[in-house]
Amino acid sequence: MDGNFSLVENVTELNINDEEITEMLNASVTTIEPSTTSKPADKGSKWRKKSRKTSTTNNCHCDLVKWACDVNCCCDIDCDESDRQIFTECLNEVKFVMNPNLEYCNSKKNLPPVLNTDHYEVIKSSDEINKVVKTHYSWPSSVKNTHKIFDNSKPYSHSDDIWILMNSTLQFFEFPSRGINIYCNNKKRIKYLVNQKSYCVSKFNESQIHNIYNDYKSMYLISSPIALNETWIGNIKECPMNVCIPFEAYLCDLYTCTLLNDSNTHSNETADTKYVLTSLKFQLFSNGSQGFTKINLYFGWSDIFHTDLKYIEEQYEITHIWIPKNASHHSRFLSGSSGYFNSMPIITSKLVKIKVNNSTDLMVESYDYFTSENAYPLRNILYFPKNIGGKCIVSNITYNAILFNENVEATCKYDHILKTKSEDVINATNVCLDIQKNLFSFVSHDYEYENISKLYISIKGNPSQDSRDWIEIIPNKISNAITGALEDTNNTFICKNLIRDFSYEFIYARLDSDDNSKTVKLLGVGLRHSTDDNIMFDIRNETISVHLSIKTMFYDVTELQNVEYAKGPHFHIHLPNDFFYPFTYNSGVLFAKNGNILSIESPFKM
Structure with a gap:
C-alpha cells in the first residue's frame, strides 16, 4: 500500500466569503415545479423558462450533477435558456392528470382499474404513429447518412x-x-x-x-x-x-x-x-x-x-x-435526486476547517465533498481494492466503487515485502502489526481503523451541508490483540488474530416522497470483521501474501404500511341543557333525565 495514494490533510485552507458561508449553513435545496407536459421539444425551439421554487425536497430525478446542467433534464435549475436549446427531449418529467369537476391536480390516478373506461382514440395521422414509435423499441434504419455536410450555421x-x-x-x-x-x-x-x-x-x-x-x-x-x-x-x-x-x-x-x-x-x-x-x-x-x-x-x-x-x-x-457557468462551483456527481438510486456510488465526506475571508481566527467546519476541486474524487466515495492479476490494487485511478443495493463479495491478494533479510532475526509481532495496518488501509480510507467513524456517509444521494444528512460508520471493536511468534526453526512465523475478512453492512428504508415515488434513506452503516488464528508465513520468501476478503450487504428495513379504511361518522357534542328547548326528544338527539345532552348520533347511515 505504500505510495499508492496520498493522505488527506485534516485542515484545508480555503478563502471564501460570507455569502458562501451563509449558503452552506442554510442547507437549502432549490427545486422547480414540474412541467404539465412531457412532450419533447424540437431542436432549436424556444423553451419556456421553468419557474423556480425553494423547497426542502428535490423531485427532479434526472438532475445528477450538482451546480452543472444535466443533458435533456428540463427540470434542472442549473440549465438556462441557451442550454435547453441543445436538448432533444425532456427526461423524467412528472405527468399530471386534471380532474375538471374537483379542480385539482394529482400526479397519479387513484381510481380502481374497473372504473376506467376505454378512452383510446383511433390513430389517423403519420405524426401520431411516429410519436408512438419514438417511445418504443423498433427496427433501426438500414440507411445511414455517410455524407453529412459540415453545417456552421448552428x-x-x-x-x-x-x-x-x-x-x-x-x-x-x-x-x-x-x-x-x-x-x-x-x-x-x-x-x-x-x-x-x-x-x-x-x-x-x-x-x-x-x-x-x-x-x-x-x-x-x-x-x-x-x-x-x-x-x-x-x-x-x-x-x-x-x-x-x-x-x-x-x-x-x-x-x-x-x-x-x-x-x-x-x-x-x-x-x-x-x-x-x-x-x-x-x-x-x-x-x-x-x-x-x-x-x-x-x-x-x-x-x-x-x-x-x-x-x-x-x-x-x-x-x-x-x-458549470459559475467558476466558484465545482460540479459534483450525485447518486440520486433525493434518496439513493440503485447502482450509484455511496457518497462519503470528511470534516475540514476552512477560513472565512482570509481570517486565521474565524474558522468553520465543512464537508470536503463541497470544497474539493475534483468531481467525484476517490476520497468522496466508498470503495474497495480492485483485483488486478489476483493482487489488491487501490489508487486514484484504480479501484472498485461500492454501489448502492449491490451485494458483492470480492477477494484479492495483498503482497507484503519483508524489510529484513532471511538470515536476520525478525520481530514477529511487529511484522504482524505492519501487515494488519496495511490490510486496514484497504477499507479505512486513510484513517486508522479505530478512527474510521470520522469518515461520514451521506444518507441520501443528493447531500447537503446539514449535519443531519451525514452519519458515521460504526466499526466492530477489536477484541483480541494481534501478536506474532517465531517457530523453532526461525524459518516461519505465526500471526494470531489477524483480521483479513471485512463486511460493510448498509441499512436503509424506502420513504414516500412528494411525487408518489419511494425515496431511499440510509439509516446506518456498519463495518464488521472476523478473525483468523494461526496464519503461518515463510520468512525465507522476500514477499509474503495475505488473502483479503471484502463483502457488501444491503438490508431493507422498510415496514409494510397498514391499510386504514374510513369509518362512519360519529359525533360527541356537549351543548347547553336548553339548546333544543322546548323539544325533549328528536331523531338523533338523546337527553338524560337531568336535561344534559349526552350525545348526538348522526342520522347518516353507512
Missing part, C-alpha cells in the same frame, strides 16, 4: 456528430469498435454529450501507443461549428486554440498518470517485456451551446511478459463533463 446539439480537423481536412470524430466479430475493425462516431464505451480485440503492435499518440498529435477538436472560420481549415496555425482545441494526452499505469510526450511512449522495449495498450479514454469538457473547452486523452498501458503475444483486448471510453 452549434452542437445533443447526439450530434463531432468534428475534428486533421491534415487540413474536416472529419468525423470516431473511435474503434467491434463489428460482426470481436475485432476492432469498425469505427463508431462520437456524439455530443453522449457517453460511450467499446470493447474489442486488436492485433498486438509494439509501437501501438507511439503510433496512436502521433495520430492524435495532428488532430484538433472543433469547439463549435459556428466558431470555425472555413479559411482556417487549410491553415491550422491561424485557427485559435479555443476553436481548434489540441489533444492533451496522458500515459497511465495502475497508479498514476503522467503527461505524454515523445520520449515516454514506450515505443522501444526489451525483448522480455512488452508494454501494450489496454485502454483509451477520452474526457471532453463542454458548456452546452458554447461547445467544447478542453479534451484529455488517457492511454492505459500494462506490461506483458510474453514474447508470443499476438492479440490484446482494448477498452475505449468517452466521457462528457459539463462545466
Whole structure:
C-alpha cells in the first residue's frame, strides 16, 4: 500500500466569503415545479423558462450533477435558456392528470382499474404513429447518412456528430469498435454529450501507443461549428486554440498518470517485456451551446511478459463533463435526486476547517465533498481494492466503487515485502502489526481503523451541508490483540488474530416522497470483521501474501404500511341543557333525565 495514494490533510485552507458561508449553513435545496407536459421539444425551439421554487425536497430525478446542467433534464435549475436549446427531449418529467369537476391536480390516478373506461382514440395521422414509435423499441434504419455536410450555421446539439480537423481536412470524430466479430475493425462516431464505451480485440503492435499518440498529435477538436472560420481549415496555425482545441494526452499505469510526450511512449522495449495498450479514454469538457473547452486523452498501458503475444483486448471510453457557468462551483456527481438510486456510488465526506475571508481566527467546519476541486474524487466515495492479476490494487485511478443495493463479495491478494533479510532475526509481532495496518488501509480510507467513524456517509444521494444528512460508520471493536511468534526453526512465523475478512453492512428504508415515488434513506452503516488464528508465513520468501476478503450487504428495513379504511361518522357534542328547548326528544338527539345532552348520533347511515 505504500505510495499508492496520498493522505488527506485534516485542515484545508480555503478563502471564501460570507455569502458562501451563509449558503452552506442554510442547507437549502432549490427545486422547480414540474412541467404539465412531457412532450419533447424540437431542436432549436424556444423553451419556456421553468419557474423556480425553494423547497426542502428535490423531485427532479434526472438532475445528477450538482451546480452543472444535466443533458435533456428540463427540470434542472442549473440549465438556462441557451442550454435547453441543445436538448432533444425532456427526461423524467412528472405527468399530471386534471380532474375538471374537483379542480385539482394529482400526479397519479387513484381510481380502481374497473372504473376506467376505454378512452383510446383511433390513430389517423403519420405524426401520431411516429410519436408512438419514438417511445418504443423498433427496427433501426438500414440507411445511414455517410455524407453529412459540415453545417456552421448552428452549434452542437445533443447526439450530434463531432468534428475534428486533421491534415487540413474536416472529419468525423470516431473511435474503434467491434463489428460482426470481436475485432476492432469498425469505427463508431462520437456524439455530443453522449457517453460511450467499446470493447474489442486488436492485433498486438509494439509501437501501438507511439503510433496512436502521433495520430492524435495532428488532430484538433472543433469547439463549435459556428466558431470555425472555413479559411482556417487549410491553415491550422491561424485557427485559435479555443476553436481548434489540441489533444492533451496522458500515459497511465495502475497508479498514476503522467503527461505524454515523445520520449515516454514506450515505443522501444526489451525483448522480455512488452508494454501494450489496454485502454483509451477520452474526457471532453463542454458548456452546452458554447461547445467544447478542453479534451484529455488517457492511454492505459500494462506490461506483458510474453514474447508470443499476438492479440490484446482494448477498452475505449468517452466521457462528457459539463462545466458549470459559475467558476466558484465545482460540479459534483450525485447518486440520486433525493434518496439513493440503485447502482450509484455511496457518497462519503470528511470534516475540514476552512477560513472565512482570509481570517486565521474565524474558522468553520465543512464537508470536503463541497470544497474539493475534483468531481467525484476517490476520497468522496466508498470503495474497495480492485483485483488486478489476483493482487489488491487501490489508487486514484484504480479501484472498485461500492454501489448502492449491490451485494458483492470480492477477494484479492495483498503482497507484503519483508524489510529484513532471511538470515536476520525478525520481530514477529511487529511484522504482524505492519501487515494488519496495511490490510486496514484497504477499507479505512486513510484513517486508522479505530478512527474510521470520522469518515461520514451521506444518507441520501443528493447531500447537503446539514449535519443531519451525514452519519458515521460504526466499526466492530477489536477484541483480541494481534501478536506474532517465531517457530523453532526461525524459518516461519505465526500471526494470531489477524483480521483479513471485512463486511460493510448498509441499512436503509424506502420513504414516500412528494411525487408518489419511494425515496431511499440510509439509516446506518456498519463495518464488521472476523478473525483468523494461526496464519503461518515463510520468512525465507522476500514477499509474503495475505488473502483479503471484502463483502457488501444491503438490508431493507422498510415496514409494510397498514391499510386504514374510513369509518362512519360519529359525533360527541356537549351543548347547553336548553339548546333544543322546548323539544325533549328528536331523531338523533338523546337527553338524560337531568336535561344534559349526552350525545348526538348522526342520522347518516353507512
